[in-house]
Amino acid sequence: MTWKELFLIFLPVSLITFFLKAFVSSFFLFYPGDILFALAIATISLVNFNLPSILFLMFLGLLRGIDTIRLEPLWMFFFVVCLYSWGYTKRFFSFRETKNRLYAWLGYCLIYGVLQLFIYFSFLESSLGFRDYFIIFIKWAWLLFTTYLWILLLYKVLKHVFQT
Amino acid sequence: MKSKKSWIILIAVLFVVLSGFWYGMGKKSPFSEVLGTLFSPLYKTGDTFGERLREFFSNYLALVDLKKENERLKKELLILTSQLNYYKEREGLYQKLESFFKISSKIRYPKVAARIIYKPLDPYSGVVFIDKGSREGILPQMPVLAEAGGEAVALVGQVVEVYPTWSKVILLTDPSFAADARVERTGDRGILRGKAEKICSLEYLPIYSRVKPGDVVVTSGFDELFPPGILIGKIVSVSRKEKFSGVFKTAEVEPLVDLYKLDLVFVLIKVPKIPLQ
Incomplete structure (x- = not known):
């Protein structure tokens, strides 16, 4: 990612995505999946590990962390780790092949889901029953499914914009 | 040739003299009559056409003016409609405020x-943003209330982060929310906790408690965070959790x-007695 790409492509797209997230939440009154995380994954699939991309991922992490209570640094760190790990694993897997990329995205989604559960249970002090665990699982599956769909969509959009 | 020319001049003079007599008797010019007779259809056509054209242009110009007038009126109507909507919204807001202040x-x-101003709807938390902050005197830990069905006010959450113009509020359903609560009918106390679902848990109720579904839960005031007697919700089920060795009951x-x-909430300006660490 160059500075020019950062300011002309990625920052505007991230702001539109943030607006979309707020709009979809308030319009449909249900959780639309983690659009910002999806944008982060779509971004790391297209760019290299350098200063503009690190700053952009930190910015996305900050936007993602706003929804939480004092977890902004954690999300910034997580997004940058995602960026670094993608660049690292690129040496061993050919992410140019669509199949590999799809599996990699699924892997990242699962890691993200585990992190979400970890945060949830670390804050939770209430005792849970079977019904609660079942609802948590359903919500988790929905979250990962919708987020994965957003990754597919945003990757298409970003790739198109990036190439033109 | 000469005689022919003389005849022509004679006829012409005769014609002029006769027309003079004609004009003198009938006060009409024969030339005009002839010309008029000959050209009247043309005049009529031209006149009608001109009149029609003038009418057309005059109507068209009037229509243009009307169209402009119509557009102006439409714009005015639009502005007035939006103003009306604005005032209706304000009226609704004032009614809500009036109702809230009356019942509270x-x-x-x-x-x-x-x-x-923002509801993230995160599946594992319950955080909302409000448009008031430290400039309005809001501090962390202050209780947040909302109107419940136009008849009562109830607790909806607590302020956690405050900025000059906005604040973050955790709702009752957030996993990090906890409040000392009391069942109104029996007086039994417990700890109300969120779990990122539509319902909350009321834990540590005494084992002998006779709470039942439908009982109203209010704040006890013992936690020094929420004033006593503020409505929270209704019990929907009661169970005995094995986790606590059967010593306590838990209610949902x-x-x-x-x-x-939620669209309008009210922050109680209650300075927390226990400062935030």
Whole structure:
């Protein structure tokens, strides 16, 4: 990612995505999946590990962390780790092949889901029953499914914009 | 040739003299009559055409003016409609505020009305943003209330982060929320906790407690965070959790306020007695 790409492509797209997230939440009154995380994954699939991309991922992490209570640094760190790990694993897997990329995205989604559960249970002090665990699982599956769909969509959009 | 020319001149003079007599008797010019007779259809056609054309242009210009007038009126109507909507919205807001202040008159703390500006709807938390902050005197830990069905006010959450113009509020359903609560009918106390679902848990109720579904849960006031007697919700089920070796009962509480449809909330300006660490 160059500075020019950062300011002309990625920052505007991230702001539109943030607006979309707020709009979809308030319009449909249900959780639309983690659009910002999806944008982060779509971004790391297209760019290299350098200063503009690190700053952009930190910015996305900050936007993602706003929804939480004092977890902004954690999300910034997580997004940058995602960026670094993608660049690292690129040496061993050919992410140019669509199949590999799809599996990699699924892997990242699962890691993200585990992190979400970890945060949830670390804050939770209430005792849970079977019904609660079942609802948590359903919500988790929905979250990962919708987020994965957003990754597919945003990757298409970003790739198109990036190439033109 | 000469005689022919003389004849022509004679006829012409005769014609002029005769026309003079004609004009003298009937006060009409024969030339005009002839010309008029000959050209009248043309005049009529031209006149009608001109008149029609003038009417057309005059109507067209009038229509253009009318169209402009119509557009101006439409714009005015649009502005007035939007103003009406604005005033209707304000009226609705004032009615809500009036209703809230009427039914919350027993709560002696000052209140600040705030609008929800962002609802992330995160599946594992319950955080909303409000449009009032430290400039309005809001501090962390202050209770947040909302109107419940136009008849009562109920607790919906607590302020956690405050910025000059906005604040973050955790709702009752957030996993990090906890409040000392009391069942109104029996007086049994417990700890109300969120679990990122529509219902909350009321834990550590005494084993002998006779709470049942439908009982109203209010704040006890013992935690020094929430004033006593503020409505929270209704019990929907009661169970005995094995986790606590059968010493305590746990109840599930449904908040009185629909937290998904929150738009206007009220922050109680109650300075926390236990400062935030």
